[in-house]
Amino acid sequence: MDAKLLDILVCPLCKGPLLYRKSENELICKADRLVFPIKDGIPVMLEDEARKLPPEEEV
Template sequence: MSQTPPPFDRHMLEALVCPVTHATLSYDAARQELVSRTAGLAFPIRAGIPIMLVSEARQIKAD
């Protein structure tokens, strides 16, 4: 039986910033990522824990 990962605590968004630019992050619930549009990076959230390592981030295109 698969377990649902714990939800991301959205209150963490108030304390977390992009490790590259120190800009604010937005939460993408569908992809379970924290997105830094300034840096063009999306940081994964695994088991409810944001992984704020640049080496783990996905590059995103600027819109």
């Protein structure tokens, strides 16, 4: 994932910062507890494509 792209990407819902989880190839919004997938190197920033972050899963 390009570092410059990571610097400008924000959560599409709350406009908050995203955490990049390299091992899982995903972006996480802590505020909304949503996980956005990265498919073929492209972040999928759609709410419908995101999964909810379970309470027991730490960020």
